[in-house]
Amino acid sequence: xxxxxxxxxxxxxxxxxxxxxxSRLITKIYTPYLNELDITYPQYLVLLALWQFNDxxxxxxxxxxxxxxxTLTPLLKRLEAKGLIRRTRSKSDERxxxxxxxxxxxxxxxxxxxxxxxxxxxxSHASMSExxxxxxxxxxxxxxxxxxxx
Amino acid sequence: xxxxxxxxxxxxxxxxxxxxxxSRLITKIYTPYLNELDITYPQYLVLLALWQFNDxxxxxxxxxxxxxxxTLTPLLKRLEAKGLIRRTRSKSDERxxxxxxxxxxxxxxxxxxxxxxxxxxxxSHASMSExxxxxxxxxxxxxxxxxxxx
DNA sequence: TATATTTGTATCGTGCACGATATAAACGGA
DNA sequence: TCCGTTTATATCGTGCACGATACAAATATA
Numbered sequence: 291x292x293x294x295x296x297x298x299x300x301x302x303x304x305x306x307x308x309x310x311x312x313s314r315l316i317t318k319i320y321t322p323y324l325n326e327l328d329i330t331y332p333q334y335l336v337l338l339a340l341w342q343f344n345d346x347x348x349x350x351x352x353x354x355x356x357x358x359x360x361t362l363t364p365l366l367k368r369l370e371a372k373g374l375i376r377r378t379r380s381k382s383d384e385r386x387x388x389x390x391x392x393x394x395x396x397x398x399x400x401x402x403x404x405x406x407x408x409x410x411x412x413x414s415h416a417s418m419s420e421x422x423x424x425x426x427x428x429x430x431x432x433x434x435x436x437x438x439x440x
Numbered sequence: 441x442x443x444x445x446x447x448x449x450x451x452x453x454x455x456x457x458x459x460x461x462x463s464r465l466i467t468k469i470y471t472p473y474l475n476e477l478d479i480t481y482p483q484y485l486v487l488l489a490l491w492q493f494n495d496x497x498x499x500x501x502x503x504x505x506x507x508x509x510x511t512l513t514p515l516l517k518r519l520e521a522k523g524l525i526r527r528t529r530s531k532s533d534e535r536x537x538x539x540x541x542x543x544x545x546x547x548x549x550x551x552x553x554x555x556x557x558x559x560x561x562x563x564s565h566a567s568m569s570e571x572x573x574x575x576x577x578x579x580x581x582x583x584x585x586x587x588x589x590x
Numbered sequence: 591t592a593t594a595t596t597t598g599t600a601t602c603g604t605g606c607a608c609g610a611t612a613t614a615a616a617c618g619g620a
Numbered sequence: 621t622c623c624g625t626t627t628a629t630a631t632c633g634t635g636c637a638c639g640a641t642a643c644a645a646a647t648a649t650a
Contacts, residue, residue, distance in 0.1 A: 291549050298556040299549070301488055301504060305573070306466045306559070308580035310481075311506040313463040314607075315587040316456045321609090331460075332636060338451055349598060354451060356461040359599055361637050368635080385598040385645050399446065406448040409456070417586060422579065423455070429568070429576045430458035436567060437465040464637075471639090482606060499628060509629055511607050518605080535615045535628040596647070602640085612631070618624085 319412055323405050327398055333369055334402070336362070337391075340375065341399050345390040347380075356438050374398060469562050473555050477548055483519055484552070486512070487541075490525065491549050495540040497530075506588050524548060 297303055317331045324334055339346070339354045348359050348366065366389060369375045374395035380386040447453055467481045474484055489496070489504045498509050498516065516539060519525045524545035530536040
């Protein structure tokens, strides 16, 4: 099969590829800031969900972050080992594990609150207007909702 | 710290989070089609690079896909084990490993060429116009280039 | 009230990602 | 030519992701 016949397979014509690569590169921008808090990016997302919505089950966190419980269970155990969260079986439903923040987990928020601005700053030379960024973000969330079936 | 004080930490105000989640969800859409070819999504990307640009070194593939060699080396070994590629030390520079397609790897292209249309079809009810998708893709690639420093 | 089904979480195995580090080949001077 | 530096790849350890599966608690149904 000749190359000229298959532009649909060119890297520059893919949609998922730049999404996948950009996602990884942006995560890398977070890394040094998250290292200071001794957490990873997925752990940071879990903490965002807890800071915003307080106590919730593993499945609820998974629905917010579009992650399966088989990803979350070990991740949550690591956060628990760090002393940032608690995992307690619900009294009313013994199947459910309620995840809640410890004092240390609550306190970490005051450090995390500095991060978004630092990320924005590192985007300042990304040759993107704020308007363009907002449109982009809107598209992403609408895609996410459609694909996630939420 | 009260919730009202920290909208910058709300999930719906993040940029990287929807990028990260959407990337994973779209990869999942590829999975059944890639399963038929017995390859993973990152392996598919490597093959795209090879189908488009022919023989190249590990580092060249990494530059195109924004992946490190420590990710690629084991992935390439798996593709070699499947009989889809060859890994040969360059004669002129013994440090360089040249990756090239086998006959089976070349032949797989005729199956892969069906995939992009299938992906587009599964996006048809994503409530996004083609124009919107193209703008979105452009933004992604420009972000990628800026962040990747290419 | 037994039994079947659903639900919530966990376990297991495989394959990425990636920082840190190693190693050998190539290259660049003094 | 010797040696320090760079370059290309590889190894190692940790932490996701996720499909497949397990399992017990809860719920539904006969």
